[in-house]
Amino acid sequence: MELRGPSEVKAGVQASFGLRSDTELTAHTVVWRFSGPTYFELTGQSVGVNFGVPGTYHITAVLKAPEGEIVLANRSIVVAPQGVAADLALTTRASERPPSTSGAPQTPFGDTGPAPPTTASLQGPELQPGAKEAGTVAQVGGGVPAASLGRVPETRPGGSEESAAWMPAFASGVANPRLLAAGDLDGDGLADLALCPEGGRSLTIFRSQGNGRFDLKATVEVGFTPERIIVAHYAGSTLADVLAVNFTTRNATLFVSTSPFQFSGPTRLSLPVGATDLWSWQLNDHPAFELVWLIPSGLRVWTLVGDGKGVVEWPGLPQYLAFSPPSSPVRTWGDFTGDGVPEFAFCSLNPGELFLLTAAGAVALGRVPPGVSLVALSAGDVDGDGFVDLVALDHTGTIRILNLKGLRGGAG
Numbered sequence: 001m002e003l004r005g006p007s008e009v010k011a012g013v014q015a016s017f018g019l020r021s022d023t024e025l026t027a028h029t030v031v032w033r034f035s036g037p038t039y040f041e042l043t044g045q046s047v048g049v050n051f052g053v054p055g056t057y058h059i060t061a062v063l064k065a066p067e068g069e070i071v072l073a074n075r076s077i078v079v080a081p082q083g084v085a086a087d088l089a090l091t092t093r094a095s096e097r098p099p100s101t102s103g104a105p106q107t108p109f110g111d112t113g114p115a116p117p118t119t120a121s122l123q124g125p126e127l128q129p130g131a132k133e134a135g136t137v138a139q140v141g142g143g144v145p146a147a148s149l150g151r152v153p154e155t156r157p158g159g160s161e162e163s164a165a166w167m168p169a170f171a172s173g174v175a176n177p178r179l180l181a182a183g184d185l186d187g188d189g190l191a192d193l194a195l196c197p198e199g200g201r202s203l204t205i206f207r208s209q210g211n212g213r214f215d216l217k218a219t220v221e222v223g224f225t226p227e228r229i230i231v232a233h234y235a236g237s238t239l240a241d242v243l244a245v246n247f248t249t250r251n252a253t254l255f256v257s258t259s260p261f262q263f264s265g266p267t268r269l270s271l272p273v274g275a276t277d278l279w280s281w282q283l284n285d286h287p288a289f290e291l292v293w294l295i296p297s298g299l300r301v302w303t304l305v306g307d308g309k310g311v312v313e314w315p316g317l318p319q320y321l322a323f324s325p326p327s328s329p330v331r332t333w334g335d336f337t338g339d340g341v342p343e344f345a346f347c348s349l350n351p352g353e354l355f356l357l358t359a360a361g362a363v364a365l366g367r368v369p370p371g372v373s374l375v376a377l378s379a380g381d382v383d384g385d386g387f388v389d390l391v392a393l394d395h396t397g398t399i400r401i402l403n404l405k406g407l408r409g410g411a412g
Contacts, residue, residue, distance in 0.1 A: 003061055003073035010080050011054050018046035019061060019072060029064040029248070030072070033198075035373045035395035036079075041329055051079040055371075058395065060176075060198060064248040068225035071199040164354075164366045164390075167212035167383070167401040172393075174204055180393040182380030183231025183240035185217075186260030191380025194220075194229055194242055195393065201225055203242065205261055210384050212401050217261040224251045231380075232280040234304050236288035243269075247276055254308040267308040272300050277325075279333045281342050283318055290314075292321065326357060334379025334388050336404055345390050347374045354390070354402065365390070365402065372400065 005017035017032065032042045034049070036057035042049070051057070060074040172195055179196040186192065190208040202221045206214035226244040234241045239257035246252075250271050255263035277294040283301065284290075291302040291311075299321055301314035325331060331346035336356055344357045345365070352368035368374055376393040382401050383389065390402040 001061075001072045003059065003075055005059075006077065007075070008078045008080065009051060011051055014048050014050045015077070016046060016048045017059065017061075021072075031062045031064060033060045033062065034058070035060075035375060037371070037373060054079045054081040062199065068201070068246055068249055068251075069199050069227070070225075164407060165403050166369065167389075167403055169369075170213050170399040170401075172204070172206065172214070172397045172399055173216075174397040177375060177393050177395070177397045179226060179229045180376035180378045180391065180399075181229040181231040181242070182378040182382070182391045183233075184238075184380070185231065185240050185242075185257060187238040188384075189381070190384050191382045191389070191391070192217075192231070192240075192261075193378075193391070193399065194231055195397075196222075196226055196229055196244075199225055203229060203244065205242075207261065208382050210382070212382065212399075214399065220255055220263065222253055223266070224249060224253075228278055230278065230280050231378075232289040233282070233287060234280075234289055235307050236286065243278075243280075245271070245278055247271070254304070256307045264307075269304075269308055270311075272302075275300075279342075281333070283314075294325075326355075330374050330377055332377035332379050332390070336379065336388050336390070336407060338387070345377060345379065347377065347392075356407075363407075365404070365407075368392075369400070372398075374400075 002020040003017065004020050006015050009015040019030065029043060030045050032044070032047050034040050034042075034057050037053045037055035056076055056078050058074065058076050061072040063070040063072050172193075174195045174197055176198040177195060178198040178200070181194045182191040184191055185205065186207060190210050192208050193206040193214060195204045195206070196202070201224060202219055203226075204216065205218040205220060207217045208214055220242060222244045224244075224246050227247050228245045230243045230245075231240045232243070233239075234243065234254060235256050237257065239260065241257050242255040242263065244253050244255075252269035252271055253266040254269055255265050256267065258264050272293045272295050274296045275293045279292045280289045281292060282289050286303075288304065291304065293300045293302065299317055301317060301321075302311040303314070304311055325344050326346040328346040328348055331344055333342045333344055335342050336345060337343060337358065345354065346357070347354055347368065352370070352372070354365040354368065356363040356365055373395045374392045375395055378391045379388050380391055381388055382391060383403065385403075385405055387403070387405045387407075389404060392400040392402065394400060
């Protein structure tokens with residue numbers, strides 16, 4: 001498989017990328033992942049990109065086939081500056097868009113109709129915590145505003161400059177990383193980590209030392225390539241469990257903790273028809289977490305019973321679940337403000353800006369360190385101070401933790 005396209009281009013000049021292959025790929029989905037000064041994804045057999053941010057980008061073309069994700073080709077491209085960098089416009093060919101489904105029901109999470117060519121501005125002013133810029137915001141069903149792709153949502157102060165601070169970075173050693181999940185796997189009150197590389201079929205488990213550093217503890221064989229991993233208390237014990245899901249192949253496997261960093265199983269789970277994403281939260285008085293599935297008609301909530309051997313589907317949804325998630329693929333869900341209700345934190349497509357969506361608007365948390373491209377986010381109390389931290393994974397496999405201890409005074 002050959003990745004076609006230039007190896008160097010100037011900022012603001014469109015570059016086209018495609019695949020040269022003797023194999024027919026039209027029945028499958030090709031996802032293009034660009035990581036470097038910014039991170040973004042496109043879908044299509046060929047894509048066109050106007051890079052607005054100079055630097056070196058690593059391009060990975062992934063095939064989402066029935067047997068899982070397969071890395072088809074990868075290489076780098078150098079984007080040279082050309083005066084004032086133009087906005088980054090991402091476009092996919094019209095022939096690669098999903099077929100029209102006009103008349104499909106509208107949901108709080110968007111519609112199932114045809115997606116227009118993806119466009120996003122990745123060039124914007126620097127926002128510090130407390131800065132404010134008006135952007136395109138859509139109010140959905142009285143819930144949290146949904147930030148449009150590539151625009152900075154209207155923000156409000158996130159507290160003092162000390163409300164968010166980066167802890168020392170930790171090099172995980174995981175090459176070509178893709179997925180991240182945080183949760184307490186040994187019952188010590190600290191969020192441990194599970195990582196998975198691009199196209200990988202196993203998880204690397206790390207134990208938190210409580211200071212932003214981690215110890216390698218275990219490797220868990222999944223048996224397929226996950227598209228989503230979650231660490232949460234599904235069995236209701238003091239030890240979190242690990243869930244791996246592939247929405248394309250409809251595979252889901254639960255690993256129930258039997259002792260610190262030891263798991264039973266795996267237990268195979270079914271998926272709701274059409275599920276495209278998944279979050280977890282404790283929605284009632286029972287200590288076990290629920291599964292919150294995103295499906296074309298909205299949301300579906302399941303409670304696992306018998307360590308995942310059965311499920312109970314909820315007849316309705318809690319009021320605070322009627323909101324729209326951010327469009328950014330680099331996002332996570334957690335109770336960052338301490339009010340018992342989860343919020344979305346995300347990395348916007350403006351280079352290096354992190355936001356928290358609350359009922360009152362989007363709080364600017366701060367900026368990613370220069371030269372860092374984030375590929376995944378998760379939420380957990382890594383240092384044991386009683387406050388949920390924003391845990392980030394960058395394109396080099398480095399773990400970066402944003403301590404949000406001072407956030408609760410300004411984000412309520």
